[in-house]
Amino acid sequence: MISELTPSSPLAPAPTPFNMAEYVLQHADRLGDKVALRIVSAGTEGAATWTYAQLERAVRGVATGLLNHGLQPGDRVLLRLGNTVDFPLGFLGAIAAGLVPIPSSSQLTQSEITRMADLVSPALIIADPGIALPAPAPCKVIDTETLHSFADLPPAPYHQGSPERPAYIIFTSGTSGQARAVLHAHRAIWARQMMWDGWYGITEGDRVMHAGAFNWTYTLGTGLMDPWSVGATALIPAAGSTPDDLSTLLSRKNVTIFAAAPGVYRQMLKNDLPALPNLRHGLSAGEKLPDVTRARWEEQSDTPIHEAFGMSECSTFISGSPARPSPDGALGFGQAGRHLAVLGADGAPVPLGTAGTLAIHRRDPGLMLEYLNAPEATAAKFQGDWFLTGDSASMSETGAFTYEGRSDDIMNAGGYRVSPIEVEAVMAQHPGISEAACVEVSVKADASVIGCFYIPTEAPLSDDELSRHAHALLAHYKCPRLFRPVDSLPRSTNNKLSRATLRLLVDQTDKDIT
Structure with missing residues (x-):
């Protein structure tokens, strides 16, 4: 038998005409006074609350304000x-x-967002004060005070059209070291139905708390849009909430489903969890959940964690769920309606149990439209009818997928995919570094960081100096936390950098970093 999962009941296509925002808020008329969003805090201050009616009115008011600006x-x-x-x-x-x-x-x-803005050519920027903007600004900028004023404007009608038309763009890193702009269609939200049973086990009666910030796409999808699409209540911790605060909120706010990145679970488990009588299960995505973290959570909370695997180009498509938990050591199962395969070098599905490249059929309704302004990069991701994820996996007779490693060297920092080439280029700008190489390094059984190995031009540099240099040019999550001077960088016989060898240079002293 071959490693191909063919859907017995493919997801019906999204209706035409279609608008993604209208779909997300489809229950607003029926559930007008129900709480759609509550920003919760472990302190004594009151929580900010949005009903479904208030949320839809604000969204459509913002639409009116944006159109009034000539867009x-x-x-x-x-x-x-x-x-x-x-x-x-x-x-x-x-x-x-x-x-x-x-x-x-x-x-x-500023340098990072300037390069990205050049790629996507925005017609408008909406910005919080103090957040870096492209320089020079390529278009008009409005602030959040102006955005707030839009919420009370008369509601705009939802713009209707083909579900295949562009809806939003998200950035992802690639092996080239250049950020790619991933263009998604309106139908992407329709495809997320496959996650409702295939990962979440979500219903209208659930209270879903996501530990991430509003401005993370994992939170946006799993913590907000998916709960709203089914009529559930979304809970988001107030900015600055600590891991202990999250534990308290799970207990006090009657949370039924909790979603977080693996690192959040690990931080919460540094102290004992309180009783969680209403919690049914946790959700994890963004990076691989360590077995030790899963075991400790299940022991303390008496609830399982269901893990999902995905990518910016297609969101999550393999997962465990309450209806079908993942076998030990496996990523999970292909969600119902998905068409997946594990391919060999010839582009054909490999036998069951054999490692190969994990691939998604090009007709998957959640798959991106393209990498914006990068037709060659888009074409390179396809082999016939298959989109190549760049990850290696195997498929068992039960249909469970097991992760076999990355087909590239992309690092994962707290759930963010980071290109080592981008970080290396920044580190090499330091006058005290002649050459640098970066890898994801495991420093504990349940934690990894970005490590920078460098050849100094003269004497080794202090970690503080290198950290300051990185933070001046890179987002915090891209910055190395481990620095190691070396006499030379390991290379193969064809002069290719051996990142696997670099990881072996980490010693026990380095593992005291977290």
Whole structure:
């Protein structure tokens, strides 16, 4: 038998006409007074609450405000927003108007966001004060105070059209070291139905708390848009909440489903968890969940964690779920409706149990439209009808997929994919470094960091000096935390850098970093 998962019941295509924001808020008329969003805090201050009616009115008011600024459907709007409700309002408001929002991390430096803005050519930027902007600004910039004023404007009608038209753009790193702009269609939200049973086990009665910030796409999808699409209540911890605060909130706020990156679970488990009588299960994505973290969580909370695997180009498509938990050591199962395969070098599915390249069929409704302005890079990701993920996996007779390693050297820092080439280029700009190489380094059984190995031009540099240099040019999550001077960088016989050998240079002293 071959490693190909063919859907017995493919997901029906999204209806035409279609608007992604309208789909997300489809329950607003019926559930008008129900709480759609609550920003929760472990302290004594009151929580900010949005009902479904208030949320939809604000989103459609934002759409009106954006159109009143002269924007036309199809124009792109760059979001430079912090960890506030402004982020989903700006995102969904733009989509409601037929515009194409572009979320971006608030941690990006001016040089980073300038390069990205050059790639996507925004017609408008919505920005929080203090967050780095492209220089020079390529278009008009409005602040959050102006965005707030839009919420009370008369509601705009949802812009209707083909579900295949562009809806939003997100950035991802590639092996080239250049950020890629991933263009998604309106149908991407329709495809997320496959996650409802295939990962979440979510219902209208759930109270879903996501530990991430508003301005992270993992939070935007799993913590906000998916709960709203089914009529559930989304809970987001207030900015500055600590791991202990999260534990308290899980207990006090009657949370039924909790979503976080693996590192958050690890931090929460540094202290004992309180009783969690309402929690049914946790969700994990963004990076591989360490077995030791999973075991400790299940022991203390008496609830399972269901893990999902995905990528910016298709969100999650393999996962465990309450209805079908993952076998030990496996990533999970292909979600119902997915068409997946493990391919060999010839592009054909390999036998069961054999490692190969994990691939998604090009007709998957959640698959991206393209890498914006990069037709060659887009074409290179396809082999016939298959989109190549760049990850190696195997498939068992039960249909479970097991992760076999990365086909490239992309690093994973707290759930963010980071190109080593980008970080190496920045580190090599330091006058005290002649050459640098970066890898993801495991420093504990349940934690990894970005490590920088460098050849000094003279004497080794202090870690503080190198950290300051990195933080001046890179977002915090891209910055190395481990620095190691070396006499030379290991290379293969064809002069290719051996990152695997670099990881072996980490000693026990380095592992005291976390």
